[in-house]
Amino acid sequence: MDQAAFSALLAGAWTTAWISAIAIAVGVPLGLALALLREARVPVVGHLIVLYVSLGRATPLVTLVLFIFLAAPLFGFPLDRYTAAVITLILNTAAFNAEVWRAAIRGFPREQVEAARAAGMTRPLYFRRIMLPQIWITSLPGLVNEMTFLIKASPAIAVIGIVDLTRVTNRIAAVTYEPLPPIIAAAVIYMVLISAFVRLQRRLDERAHRLTM
Amino acid sequence: MSTLVVEVRNVSKTFAGVEVLRDVSLSVARGQTVSILGPSGSGKSTLLRCINWLEEPDRGEISIAGQRIGIRPDGKTLMSDRELAAMRARIGMVFQSFNLWPHLSVLQNVTEAPIHVLGVPRDEAIERAERLLDKVGIAEKRDAYPYVLSGGQKQRVAIARALAMNPEVILFDEPTSALDPELVGEVLTVMRALADEGMTMVVVTHEMAFAREAADEIVFLDQGRVVERADPETFFNKPSTDRVRQFLQRYS
Amino acid sequence: MSRWDILWDHRATIIRGFENTLILFSVSSVAAFLLSSAIVLVIQTHRGALSGFFRTIVDGMRMLPFLMYAYILYYGLPSLGIRLDAWTAGFIALITYHAAYFAEILRGTWATLPKGQTEAARAVGFGNLAMYRRVILPQLMLRTAPVLGNQLIVCLKDTAFLMIITVRELTAAASAVQSTYFIPFEAFVVAIALYWLTSMAIEVLVARIGLVAERRGLGYGHVDSRR
Numbered sequence: 001m002d003q004a005a006f007s008a009l010l011a012g013a014w015t016t017a018w019i020s021a022i023a024i025a026v027g028v029p030l031g032l033a034l035a036l037l038r039e040a041r042v043p044v045v046g047h048l049i050v051l052y053v054s055l056g057r058a059t060p061l062v063t064l065v066l067f068i069f070l071a072a073p074l075f076g077f078p079l080d081r082y083t084a085a086v087i088t089l090i091l092n093t094a095a096f097n098a099e100v101w102r103a104a105i106r107g108f109p110r111e112q113v114e115a116a117r118a119a120g121m122t123r124p125l126y127f128r129r130i131m132l133p134q135i136w137i138t139s140l141p142g143l144v145n146e147m148t149f150l151i152k153a154s155p156a157i158a159v160i161g162i163v164d165l166t167r168v169t170n171r172i173a174a175v176t177y178e179p180l181p182p183i184i185a186a187a188v189i190y191m192v193l194i195s196a197f198v199r200l201q202r203r204l205d206e207r208a209h210r211l212t213m
Numbered sequence: 214m215s216t217l218v219v220e221v222r223n224v225s226k227t228f229a230g231v232e233v234l235r236d237v238s239l240s241v242a243r244g245q246t247v248s249i250l251g252p253s254g255s256g257k258s259t260l261l262r263c264i265n266w267l268e269e270p271d272r273g274e275i276s277i278a279g280q281r282i283g284i285r286p287d288g289k290t291l292m293s294d295r296e297l298a299a300m301r302a303r304i305g306m307v308f309q310s311f312n313l314w315p316h317l318s319v320l321q322n323v324t325e326a327p328i329h330v331l332g333v334p335r336d337e338a339i340e341r342a343e344r345l346l347d348k349v350g351i352a353e354k355r356d357a358y359p360y361v362l363s364g365g366q367k368q369r370v371a372i373a374r375a376l377a378m379n380p381e382v383i384l385f386d387e388p389t390s391a392l393d394p395e396l397v398g399e400v401l402t403v404m405r406a407l408a409d410e411g412m413t414m415v416v417v418t419h420e421m422a423f424a425r426e427a428a429d430e431i432v433f434l435d436q437g438r439v440v441e442r443a444d445p446e447t448f449f450n451k452p453s454t455d456r457v458r459q460f461l462q463r464y465s
Numbered sequence: 466m467s468r469w470d471i472l473w474d475h476r477a478t479i480i481r482g483f484e485n486t487l488i489l490f491s492v493s494s495v496a497a498f499l500l501s502s503a504i505v506l507v508i509q510t511h512r513g514a515l516s517g518f519f520r521t522i523v524d525g526m527r528m529l530p531f532l533m534y535a536y537i538l539y540y541g542l543p544s545l546g547i548r549l550d551a552w553t554a555g556f557i558a559l560i561t562y563h564a565a566y567f568a569e570i571l572r573g574t575w576a577t578l579p580k581g582q583t584e585a586a587r588a589v590g591f592g593n594l595a596m597y598r599r600v601i602l603p604q605l606m607l608r609t610a611p612v613l614g615n616q617l618i619v620c621l622k623d624t625a626f627l628m629i630i631t632v633r634e635l636t637a638a639a640s641a642v643q644s645t646y647f648i649p650f651e652a653f654v655v656a657i658a659l660y661w662l663t664s665m666a667i668e669v670l671v672a673r674i675g676l677v678a679e680r681r682g683l684g685y686g687h688v689d690s691r692r
């Protein structure tokens with residue numbers, strides 16, 4: 001691989017990274033909002049969220065990104081491919097994150113809430129100061145786990161023509177006629193990235209464990 | 214202005230068809246320590262939890278320093294979350310299972326509510342928290358997190374946390390029941406000191422020696438009813454009901 | 466003619482794509498499961514280089530995106546003189562990739578089995594495959610059913626990646642129909658509904674297994690793998 005191929009590869013990695021990063025940055029709080037809405041037991045809203053999570057779990061990203069990119073203009077929302085890709089990944093990861101958050105909310109000890117209320121905290125205050133910091137710590141390993149799944153599923157966005165870390169290997173091979181080196185290089189980059197997340201997840205898991213001691 | 218800090222009038226509470234509290238009345242004057250005794254399941258925790266409205270009584274009234282809790286002055290509508298919180302800020306509570314906030318350090322556990330509920334300036338809150346931690350004998354652990362503490366240390370932090378709010382009264386729900394026997398003493402020592410200083414306290418406990426020495430009054434609950442109410446001397450030496458005699462035989 | 470009518474006229478294309486997806490999914494998941502049970506047996510009972518080799522493969526594979534792995538097989542291997550058609554590459558990718566995930570799930574649960582059973586299994590070793598098949602494996606399956614179920618749904622979704630290496634599965638079929646007649650909304654809604662129904666069927670199946678497990682006193686053990 002020459003210099004040009006190498007910088008193309010890095011550009012592809014950058015595309016994968018920033019699109020995933022935005023999806024994570026939006027998908028994590030969105031998942032929390034969905035989980036809170038669902039636990040609030042508002043009749044219709046709760047069912048809609050259950051349906052959304054169920055669909056999100058079952059729909060391949062390839063199918064979803066094609067659907068959003070091609071169908072949105074019909075409803076008067078023409079999307080450029082990057083926006084379509086980001087929206088797709090957000091919709092997908094938020095569904096999974098909602099389940100992680102929900103498990104943490106359900107498992108949150110009642111005694112913790114009572115200690116906060118007994119100390120004179122209002123609902124918003126104890127949510128912000130007592131509950132959120134704790135469910136954040138207990139959810140984080142699961143959320144990071146979902147991040148690795150998001151990154152592993154992200155090559156789906158190549159199908160609408162985004163040149164991400166996977167797709168860029170086709171581009172490089174079209175010039176060099178040697179597909180194997182860029183593919184191996186891209187695979188190594190993915191593995192380095194994901195193994196970093198896996199190590200982070202283990203560390204966070206230990207921290208979450210301490211909290212429940 | 215009444216000197217009664219806690220006033221419970223004819224409170225009843227039913228859980229799933231079972232009457233857990235039946236027409237219970239109780240009053241605690243400023244500076245008094247009242248011990249609530251009774252067999253397990255007799256409604257002691259429920260009574261305590263009604264006092265700061267963690268449980269809502271079905272009937273009866275509860276007032277804190279002359280102000281009714283849970284119900285607005287009109288006598289009908291329920292207090293808002295905000296109004297209740299303001300009332301609870303004046304009532305300390307110490308739980309059997311400590312319930313320290315595990316994501317906060319010892320010092321932060323003590324300063325959390327003063328800063329965010331009462332709006333005490335941070336420096337002032339820290340200074341006061343340090344004094345209180347010193348008082349309960351745990352100053353050297355100020356930056357530790359709860360998971361490294363022993364049960365006795367946790368409970369002393371929980372007491373400091375309650376004191377930090379400058380409450381009118383502190384409610385203790387079996388504060389030593391979850392402790393290993395060798396750790397009970399350190400917590401009781403702190404509680405005795407508080408009683409001596411004139412803190413108003415309501416203490417549910419199975420520690421008969423503590424009740425005998427530190428309490429001004431004993432209230433005995435059985436099956437949700439106040440069966441006996443007496444000063445410790447009378448209660449332990451000349452109980453007037455068989456029920457109390459049986460109980461005392463088992464626990465002392 | 467309404468858009469839905471157009472889609473209805475081309476239902477044969479969609480149905481063929483759906484059939485292909487179901488074939489890819491069912492053949493691959495069964496084969497992946499069989500492969501993973503062999504791998505787990507080696508990892509858990511063998512203490513040599515072979516066990517280490519499989520552990521490395523299982524860990525490494527799970528750090529790769531599925532599409533990247535399919536790329537290696539379909540676009541990369543020809544450089545080494547190995548030329549696979551899209552279907553063969555697709556099958557091999559699905560089977561080996563998901564075998565790694567299944568293996569990790571089974572291994573994690575095997576590690577939580579009561580010590581005596583693990584010892585017994587160790588003693589069994591390679592010598593007694595029947596014992597593994599009849600005693601250990603059914604327990605592992607029953608205990609891990611929900612997690613295996615999640616992984617099956619991931620496997621179902623991964624079949625859609627294969628359209629990128631030109632396999633004519635469901636998403637490729639929907640894509641073909643929509644691009645000719647420009648009915649993306651209808652085509653993909655139907656495709657998503659079919660994936661959704663299939664995943665529901667998988668969940669029902671897994672719940673059935675769960676019932677069997679409960680009846681035999683095998684609650685779902687604690688497994689930390691997800692999705």
Ligand SMILES: Nc1ncnc2c1ncn2[C@@H]1O[C@H](COP(=O)(O)OP(=O)(O)O)[C@@H](O)[C@H]1O
Binds near residue numbers: 258
């Ligand atoms: N939240 C609740 N729901 C249903 N029953 C309860 C609840 N809290 C307490 N009880 C029941 O009320 C009775 C009194 O409980 P409690 O006040 O905890 O007694 P004590 O503290 O004296 O042991 C018990 O029979 C208990 O099972």
Ligand SMILES: [Mg+2]
Binds near residue numbers: 258259386387
């Ligand atoms: Mg109790």
